[in-house]
Amino acid sequence: MIRIDKLNVHYGSAHVVRDVSLDIATGESFALVGESGSGKSTVLKALAGQIRDWSGTVDLGDVRLSPGKHPRELIRRVQMVFQDPYGSLHPRRTVDDHLDEPLQIHGLGDRDQRILSMLDAVGLARKFRFRLPHQLSGGQRQRVAIARALMLEPDILLLDEPTSALDVSVQAEILNLLKGLRAERGLTFLLVTHDLPVVSFLCDRLAVLKAGQIQEIAGVEQLRHRNLGSAYGRELVAAAEGVAAEQA
Amino acid sequence: MTLSVLSRDWLLDENPETRLQAKLGQSYRMTRALMRNPLAVLGLVIILALLVVAAFAPWLAPYSPIEGSLSNRLLPPSAEHWMGTDELGRDILSRVIHGSRITLYIVLLVAVLSAPIGLVLGAVAGYFGGWVDRALMGVTDVFLSMPRLILALAFVAALGPGIGNAVIAITITAWPVYARIARAETLTIRNSDFIAAVRMLGGSHWRIVARHILPLCLSSTIIRVTLDMAGIILTAAGLGFIGLGAQPPAPEWGAMISRGRTFILDQWWVATMPGFAIVVVSLGFCLFGDGLRDVLDPRQRSK
Amino acid sequence: MALLEVENLKVRFPSESGMVEVVKGVSFSLGQERLGIVGESGSGKSMTGRALLGLIPKPGVVTADRMQFDGIDLTRLNERAFRRLRGARLSMILQDPKFSLNPVMTIGEQIGEALAFHGRMSAREQKQRVLKMLEAVRITDPERVYRLYPHEVSGGMGQRVMIAMMAVLEPDLMIADEPTSALDVSVRGQVLEILDDLVQRTGMGLIMISHDLNMVARWCDRILVMFNGRVVETCAAGKLGEATHPYTRGLLASLPRLDETRQTLPVLDRQSLGGL
Numbered sequence A: 001m002i003r004i005d006k007l008n009v010h011y012g013s014a015h016v017v018r019d020v021s022l023d024i025a026t027g028e029s030f031a032l033v034g035e036s037g038s039g040k041s042t043v044l045k046a047l048a049g050q051i052r053d054w055s056g057t058v059d060l061g062d063v064r065l066s067p068g069k070h071p072r073e074l075i076r077r078v079q080m081v082f083q084d085p086y087g088s089l090h091p092r093r094t095v096d097d098h099l100d101e102p103l104q105i106h107g108l109g110d111r112d113q114r115i116l117s118m119l120d121a122v123g124l125a126r127k128f129r130f131r132l133p134h135q136l137s138g139g140q141r142q143r144v145a146i147a148r149a150l151m152l153e154p155d156i157l158l159l160d161e162p163t164s165a166l167d168v169s170v171q172a173e174i175l176n177l178l179k180g181l182r183a184e185r186g187l188t189f190l191l192v193t194h195d196l197p198v199v200s201f202l203c204d205r206l207a208v209l210k211a212g213q214i215q216e217i218a219g220v221e222q223l224r225h226r227n228l229g230s231a232y233g234r235e236l237v238a239a240a241e242g243v244a245a246e247q248a
Numbered sequence B: 001m002t003l004s005v006l007s008r009d010w011l012l013d014e015n016p017e018t019r020l021q022a023k024l025g026q027s028y029r030m031t032r033a034l035m036r037n038p039l040a041v042l043g044l045v046i047i048l049a050l051l052v053v054a055a056f057a058p059w060l061a062p063y064s065p066i067e068g069s070l071s072n073r074l075l076p077p078s079a080e081h082w083m084g085t086d087e088l089g090r091d092i093l094s095r096v097i098h099g100s101r102i103t104l105y106i107v108l109l110v111a112v113l114s115a116p117i118g119l120v121l122g123a124v125a126g127y128f129g130g131w132v133d134r135a136l137m138g139v140t141d142v143f144l145s146m147p148r149l150i151l152a153l154a155f156v157a158a159l160g161p162g163i164g165n166a167v168i169a170i171t172i173t174a175w176p177v178y179a180r181i182a183r184a185e186t187l188t189i190r191n192s193d194f195i196a197a198v199r200m201l202g203g204s205h206w207r208i209v210a211r212h213i214l215p216l217c218l219s220s221t222i223i224r225v226t227l228d229m230a231g232i233i234l235t236a237a238g239l240g241f242i243g244l245g246a247q248p249p250a251p252e253w254g255a256m257i258s259r260g261r262t263f264i265l266d267q268w269w270v271a272t273m274p275g276f277a278i279v280v281v282s283l284g285f286c287l288f289g290d291g292l293r294d295v296l297d298p299r300q301r302s303k
Numbered sequence C: 001m002a003l004l005e006v007e008n009l010k011v012r013f014p015s016e017s018g019m020v021e022v023v024k025g026v027s028f029s030l031g032q033e034r035l036g037i038v039g040e041s042g043s044g045k046s047m048t049g050r051a052l053l054g055l056i057p058k059p060g061v062v063t064a065d066r067m068q069f070d071g072i073d074l075t076r077l078n079e080r081a082f083r084r085l086r087g088a089r090l091s092m093i094l095q096d097p098k099f100s101l102n103p104v105m106t107i108g109e110q111i112g113e114a115l116a117f118h119g120r121m122s123a124r125e126q127k128q129r130v131l132k133m134l135e136a137v138r139i140t141d142p143e144r145v146y147r148l149y150p151h152e153v154s155g156g157m158g159q160r161v162m163i164a165m166m167a168v169l170e171p172d173l174m175i176a177d178e179p180t181s182a183l184d185v186s187v188r189g190q191v192l193e194i195l196d197d198l199v200q201r202t203g204m205g206l207i208m209i210s211h212d213l214n215m216v217a218r219w220c221d222r223i224l225v226m227f228n229g230r231v232v233e234t235c236a237a238g239k240l241g242e243a244t245h246p247y248t249r250g251l252l253a254s255l256p257r258l259d260e261t262r263q264t265l266p267v268l269d270r271q272s273l274g275g276l
Helices: A040-047 A095-105 A111-121 A138-150 A168-185 A196-202 A220-224 A231-241 B008-012 B019-035 B038-055 B092-128 B130-144 B148-159 B163-189 B193-200 B205-242 B253-263 B269-296 C045-052 C079-088 C107-118 C123-136 C142-146 C155-167 C185-202 C213-219 C237-242 C246-254
Strands: A002-011 A014-024 A029-033 A054-060 A063-065 A078-081 A156-160 A188-193 A205-210 A213-219 C004-015 C018-030 C034-038 C061-063 C066-069 C090-093 C173-177 C205-210 C222-227 C230-236
Touching: A002 A040, A014 A040, A014 A054, A014 A205, A014 A213, A029 A040, A029 A196, A040 A054, A040 A156, A040 A188, A078 A138, A078 B193, A095 A111, A095 A138, A111 A138, A138 A168, A138 B193, A168 A196, A168 C246, A188 A196, A196 A220, A196 A231, A205 A220, A205 A231, A213 A220, A213 A231, A231 C185, B008 B019, B019 B038, B019 B269, B038 B092, B038 B269, B092 B130, B092 B163, B092 B205, B092 B253, B092 B269, B130 B163, B148 B163, B148 B205, B163 B205, B193 B205, B205 B253, B205 B269, B253 B269, C004 C045, C018 C045, C018 C222, C018 C230, C034 C045, C034 C213, C045 C066, C045 C173, C045 C205, C079 C090, C079 C107, C090 C155, C107 C123, C107 C142, C107 C155, C123 C142, C123 C155, C123 C185, C155 C185, C173 C185, C185 C205, C185 C213, C205 C213, C213 C237, C222 C237, C222 C246, C230 C237, C230 C246, C237 C246
Parallel strands: A029 A188, A029 A205, A078 A156, A156 A188, C034 C205, C034 C222, C090 C173, C173 C205
Antiparallel strands: A002 A014, A002 A054, A054 A063, A205 A213, C004 C018, C004 C061, C004 C066, C222 C230
16 A cells, blocks of 8 residues: 655755655554654655655555655545644634535535534544634544544545644543544554554554664564564663663 | 524534534624723724714714805814814814715725735745745835835825825835735744645645635734724825825815914814824724734733 | 642632632652652643742742741742742753753853852853763763753753753752653653762752653652642552552553553543542
């Protein structure tokens, strides 16, 4: 479903993504793991068409991406959920406006029905439909953002740290929701995160990135058994376990 | 059901059932917030009074604003002429009342013309950036770098005196400020995630600017326009005063002050009464604008 | 005697519908130990920390039956006296060093300024102290970092500079509000070790405010769990696993683990907790 071959991204003179190649199957949930500056978000942005200058080949399904272009058939196929639920909703538009917009843009009918069933699907009570973002909690906003991304029924969902801005107990709700939606709709997930336990819960495989390069690609079982192959991967696991990074 | 519509509870319902109810509820909350501020209410009353006076000027004015009798020239305020009469024996109250039409005409026309121009140019410059931004903002800076009245003066001088040309001149001098504001606001929002989300949903640039960016710039522009009204009135009055705005015998307030200047020491009312009208109306717009800012833009609320 | 004693601390803010209490009667005492205050957003944990430092912004109101720091009654202090106490004896580390450091002053100048503000010493002596402090927070090249501006250092380095700035006056109590949340995981450990080291060496008290249960359990001696403005659980850090309160248990359970195999994560039942 997602095939990336030798993706390279430069920001000015900085080479932030180096020869990243990935092959993600339909229905798979794949994580990009690393620290800030590892280039993990940059990969996601390239797939989302948010950066223009990259090189390499990227195929999403049967559509080939080219830098600086975001073809229309891709929009119906790939959507994204952002990290900050406060910044990803327009402060003056209601939940309804947010969910209605993709339908308007693509001229889809039966809008009321679609919005209501989507609210149900993401577990938002219908009474929230005409609320403004500031009347919602962080978790509810993130549900709206997920609903908006799903309105066009995409195959691929790009998730940029979707729970790192949320409280622990709310994180559990959103993670459960995402897991359920993936099973129900056969979605393919590409998740960017620094939180290894989240990967363990939500993903099948992961790639560890450091300084723009893939250190290793591992199955989630390896992660669960703290059995990552690369030195950096083990370092991350140790840090997540709370063992002070002794090599520091 | 029909009864519950438009009741207070229906408007304040936390869980509106329709888009209409949600929108009405929002406006109701805003109105209520505005009404809690006594100064804003005073401003609103003044503006409403100006509207009423302008609308019913022929019926409210006791005398003709144009014709007077020379036997009544320069009478002090009295029961018959509340604001006295001018050097041609015209009733000043009637002239001030009719003058409100001219003032309103200028103010509204300038606002309607300049705000959208500034808003759109600023948002477009901020959103697209690059050479579009540099070109548009270059032009804006040229206009901003000159004092407003002098620039307006230059334009009127070029176009010829008259209300219509005064409006055009003031508009030309007014829009750059709004463009600056809209651009600054756009720069802070153009990289936000919600804009990226719309782009991912396939929204065109036009749609993003019109439906997502402009509404967010709107409130600060409305506030600024309302606060600028006083300045616009004063600029118009200034042009009138110099003789480049409304032409006699039109009862424009600035022009009236200008005529009264000759008699200011002995017949103070001739210049004072229209001046008073200018001050009151300007103040009304200022107070209302301040109140509006508190409601629309809580971040800038003065403590 | 305890370093800090707090009894029935309340913080209130006026709102359109009357006063809203964000901290609803918190009591605890602190010796020369590391105390963790955990809770989710809106639990009142940060407000508790700020109240201790007299940093609740107007129009907030702070009341307490008792709030004593080393024999000083904090409830009676005026703004000036508080300011003298802060920095010299009480200090605070905030989440993101980017917002707490002055962008137009070099790091050396900023740390030096704190010293100059609270005591007289020669410029030479001051610089020596600053360099020593930078070394103490494990900055390998203090001479170079001394001359850098805040934007020229990484997040982890910035937080270490922040700690150096706060610790240079050798305070008796340090309050760290989410000191590592803005940092990468691998840097977190270092920063926490430095804090720990300071506590061991200088014998200062440390209050660590965080949303991260595991982190607090690992780095503190004792934990207060806050929910809805109240302390719902107090326990020794090592015994967090034996916590009894449903909220604490719920939080612990809802956290995914590295070896996660559950199909769904248990979710807090806010309805039943709401009445607390």
